[in-house]
Amino acid sequence: MDEEKKNNERKKWEKTIDTRAGRKLKAKRQKPHNAWHGFSLFGLIGWSVAIPTLLGAAIGMWLDEESPQTRSWTLTFLLAGLTLGCFNAWYWLGIKREKINEMKDDE
Template sequence: MDKPPIKAKNNKTPRSQNMSHQVEKKVALKLYAKRHKHPGVWFGLGLMGIVGWSVALPTLLGIALGIWLEASISDSRAYTLIFLLAGLTLGCFIAWNWVSKEYAAMHSPTVTMKANTKAPTKAPTKANTVPKTKTSKENE
């Protein structure tokens, strides 16, 4: 005879636990998004500006340093090109780091769930909602 499979005590398989965790995470993100409205177009333009300047400024500083080195040192090396690429690389790293931190902050359920969780309340049951009536012995 084949034995029936043993069920877990909490009647949830690991797959259903994973799915319920994903659903809870998405619900928390949606609730957070409803409470904290998206700033709109200006937020997007500001984000593009910050990312753009974080790339452009190191690149321009690298070009300026390269031009200054070429003017002060008479050498056959192309310092402008070298420092342009170095500034561009540094700017892209700064922008990537900043955007990844913002993405992590927006999609972190631990931050939103900690702020939104409250102590669990006891669900009303028949025992704690129906008032007790006095028996005939208690009335005497």
């Protein structure tokens, strides 16, 4: 019984060592991320929201000049662009999250 217990503990210890060694090797293979990488991700998310919002506002302003109505096309298309931009940012964050989860699963 004691021999079996020792073998189980030894297997657990070996598995822990293998896992840690694998993580270290994987970390050495990957490029290190610096602060600029994080800023670029913020920039990607920011621009993915800002561009559709500004395009929506520009289209709305053009429609307000071309066909004036009681409703504001500028506000309508501004909100539509903002909504589209938020979905776009959500999509990009989902892709990044999948990559992070894949990296964790590889460990």
